[in-house]
Amino acid sequence: MGKSRSATVTCAYLMQHHCITPDEALAQIRQARPLCEPNEGFWKQLELYHSMATPKEVDEIPAYQRWLYQREIELSRACGQAPEAEKIRFEDEHVREQGGAEFELRCRKCRRRLATSQYLITHQPRPNTTAIATPTTTPTSPSCSHYFLDPLSWMKPELEQGKLDGRLECPKCKANVGKYAWQGMQCSCGDWVVPGISLAKGRIDEVKSRPLGSGTAGVGVGMGIRLPPSNEGGRRTGVGGQGNL
Ligand SMILES: [Zn+2]
Ligand SMILES: [Zn+2]
Known part of the structure; x- marks a missing residue:
C-alpha cells in the first residue's frame, strides 16, 4: 500500500546515499507521498541503521547482530520459553x-x-513518590x-x-x-x-578499572576515559569497602 514497508526501504536508501537521518529521509519522501509512515518496528530499525553509519553490509556489524539476538529473545519470551542455547549471545x-x-x-x-x-x-x-527525579x-x-x-x-x-x-x-x-x-x-x-x-x-x-598497561595512573590513557576524581568521595554510591586491586 506504499505506506510503511516501502517507505522504510526508500528511507534506508536515501539515508545510505545521502548520509541523512531517518527523519530527513522521511521528510523527503513525504513531499511526494504524505501518507508514508514506517511502522514503529521499522522505524527503530532505521534508527539502528543510522546509528551504524548506514553501511552497505550489515551482517557483520555487532549492533545488528545484537538486534537479531534481542529479537530472538523477544520471540522466545512471547512463547514463554527460554531462548535456545545456541541463540544466546554472550556479549x-x-x-x-x-x-x-x-x-x-x-x-x-x-x-x-x-x-x-x-x-x-x-x-x-x-x-x-519522593522523587529526586533524575531523568538520567x-x-x-x-x-x-x-x-x-x-x-x-x-x-x-x-x-x-x-x-x-x-x-x-x-x-x-x-x-x-x-x-x-x-x-x-x-x-x-x-x-x-x-x-x-x-x-x-x-x-x-x-x-x-586500572588503565590498560600503565603504571602511572590517569595520564594520557586513550580517549573517552574520565580521569578519576583526585580522591575518595567522588560520585560513588553505596558499595562500601572496595580497596585497591
Ligand atoms: Zn534499578
Ligand atoms: Zn567468587
Missing part, C-alpha cells in the same frame, strides 16, 4: 574488551572478576540492588540449560552472586529489565 565473545571500562565487578567473596562496566545494561529508575538512565542508581548485564561467557553452564530463570554462581568460589529471568525482572528501583540477568550488589564489589 564478551563478540565485543572486544575496551580499555575504557570504568569499573569492574568482582565476586565479594573470592575477588573473581565477573564483569566490567561496559557490559552493564542501563535502566530507568522509576520516579517514585544509569546502571547503578542508589535505589537499585542489582547490576543488570548482558549474558557473559562464564554464565554459559547455567544459561544454556534452557531454564526460564535461576541463580548465577561465581565460577570460581560457587558463591551465589545473582540471578536471571528471561521473562524479565523488577529492580528494587521499580523498573523492569527484560531479560533480567543480574548480579546482586550485596555480593559484588565495584572496583575501579
